[in-house]
Amino acid sequence: MAKVKYYYDSETLSYQKIRRKKRTTLKYIMAFLLASALFGFFIVVAGSYFFESPKERELSRELENMQLQYDLLNKRMDDAIAVLENIEERDNAIYRLYFEANPIPEEQRRAGFGGINRYKQFEGFDNSTLIKESNKRLDILEKAIVVQSKSLDEIAILAEDKEKFLEAIPAIQPVNxxxxxxxxxxxxxxxxxxxxxxxxxxxxxxxxxxxxxxxxxxxxxxxxxxxxxxxxxxxxxxxxxxxxxxxxxxxxxxxxxxxxxxxxxxxxxxxxxxxxxxxxxxxxxxxxxxxxxxxxxxxxxxxxxxxxxxxxxxxxxxxxxxx
Incomplete structure (x- = not known):
C-alpha cells in the first residue's frame, strides 16, 4: 500500500492529506515511460556500438576471412603474373625470334575489356574496390594466359615446320x-x-x-x-x-x-x-x-x-x- 503523505496547513493549524491530481500523476507516468524508452534506446545503441551480437560476430568473421582470401588471391596472381612475364619475355626474345615470327605487342598481351561495365555487380559493398580490382586483374591475367597459350601453339607449329625445313634443306655433300x-x-x-x-x-x-x-x-x-x-x-x-x-x-x-x-x-x-x-x-x-x-x-x-x-x-x- 502506498504511503499517505501529509502537509501542515497554517490556516487551520492542522495536518492535511496530500492529494495528487490525476493530471499530475499522468505526467509522472508519461515522464517515466519516456525516460525508460530513452534509456532503453541508449542501452541498445550503446550495446550495438560497443558489443557485437553472435550474428554480427559471425558476419564480421566471414568478412575478415573474405578479405584475407582476396589478399591471398592477389598474392597468387602476383606470382602467376611474374611467371607469365618471364615466359612472355622468353617467347618474344628467344622463341619467336628464332623462328622468325613477329613478337606479340605488350598492349595485345595486357589489353583490358572495353564496352559495358563488367564489374557492376560488385559495386555498393564495403570492399567493392578490392573485389572489382581483384576480378579485373584476374580477367586480364586469364586473357594474357590465353594469348600466351596461342603463341606457344604457334611456336610449336613453327618448331615442327622448322624441323621439317632443316631436314629438307640440301645440307650434305652428295658424294663422300x-x-x-x-x-x-x-x-x-x-x-x-x-x-x-x-x-x-x-x-x-x-x-x-x-x-x-x-x-x-x-x-x-x-x-x-x-x-x-x-x-x-x-x-x-x-x-x-x-x-x-x-x-x-x-x-x-x-x-x-x-x-x-x-x-x-x-x-x-x-x-x-x-x-x-x-x-x-x-x-x-x-x-x-x-x-x-x-x-x-x-x-x-x-x-x-x-x-x-x-x-x-x-x-x-x-x-x-x-x-
Whole structure:
C-alpha cells in the first residue's frame, strides 16, 4: 500500500492529506515511460556500438576471412603474373625470334575489356574496390594466359615446320670425301671443256670413279629421273619443298624412281659420264625459287670446318669444268 503523505496547513493549524491530481500523476507516468524508452534506446545503441551480437560476430568473421582470401588471391596472381612475364619475355626474345615470327605487342598481351561495365555487380559493398580490382586483374591475367597459350601453339607449329625445313634443306655433300678423286670445278666462271670458252658454271663438279654412290642431300620427293634434259644426261631432280630443288647430273644409273620420297643420305644413283661430260663426275646444282644458287653454302651437314675450308678453296679456283 502506498504511503499517505501529509502537509501542515497554517490556516487551520492542522495536518492535511496530500492529494495528487490525476493530471499530475499522468505526467509522472508519461515522464517515466519516456525516460525508460530513452534509456532503453541508449542501452541498445550503446550495446550495438560497443558489443557485437553472435550474428554480427559471425558476419564480421566471414568478412575478415573474405578479405584475407582476396589478399591471398592477389598474392597468387602476383606470382602467376611474374611467371607469365618471364615466359612472355622468353617467347618474344628467344622463341619467336628464332623462328622468325613477329613478337606479340605488350598492349595485345595486357589489353583490358572495353564496352559495358563488367564489374557492376560488385559495386555498393564495403570492399567493392578490392573485389572489382581483384576480378579485373584476374580477367586480364586469364586473357594474357590465353594469348600466351596461342603463341606457344604457334611456336610449336613453327618448331615442327622448322624441323621439317632443316631436314629438307640440301645440307650434305652428295658424294663422300673418301670417294672423291678431286673437286674438279666449282660455281662461277669456268673454261668450257669442249669450246674452251669462259662461261658461267652453275653447279659443282665432284670427280669420282664410275659407279661411286650419290646421296640425296636433303629430304624430298624425286620429280625427275631421266635423260631428257639437254646436256645433263641421266639426271635426278629432288624437290625438297620451301622452294629448294637439287639436281644430280651425268649419272651412270638411278637407284630411285619418280615420285619416290627420299631422306637425306639415301642412295639415289651412281656417278657416270652421260650427257655433255668429259669424264666420270657428278654435276650438282641447287635451285631456290627457280634460280640456281651456289651449292657451296649448303654443306654444313657433314663436313668439318677444315674440310669445308679446303672445299671452298678448291671450288673457288677458276679452272676447266668437266661439262
Amino acid at each position: 670425301n673418301e670417294d672423291l678423286t678431286r673437286m674438279a670445278s666449282g660455281y662461277g666462271y669456268r673454261t668450257d671443256p669442249f669450246t674452251k670458252v669462259r662461261k658461267f658454271h652453275y653447279g659443282m663438279d665432284f670427280t669420282a670413279p664410275r659407279g661411286t654412290p650419290v646421296y640425296a642431300s636433303g629430304d624430298g620427293v624425286v620429280k625427275r629421273a631421266d635423260n631428257s634434259s639437254s646436256g645433263y644426261g641421266n639426271h635426278i631432280r629432288i624437290d625438297h619443298g620451301y622452294g629448294y630443288v637439287s639436281l644430280y647430273a651425268h649419272l651412270y644409273k638411278y637407284n630411285v624412281r619418280v615420285n619416290q620420297r627420299v631422306k637425306r643420305g639415301d642412295l639415289i644413283g651412281f656417278v657416270g659420264s652421260t650427257g655433255r661430260s668429259e669424264a666420270p663426275h657428278l654435276h650438282y646444282e641447287i635451285f631456290k625459287d627457280g634460280e640456281r644458287i651456289n651449292p657451296i653454302n649448303f654443306y654444313y651437314g657433314n663436313l668439318s670446318a677444315e674440310e669445308f675450308s679446303d672445299l671452298l678453296q678448291k671450288a673457288s679456283l677458276e679452272n676447266q669444268s668437266l661439262d
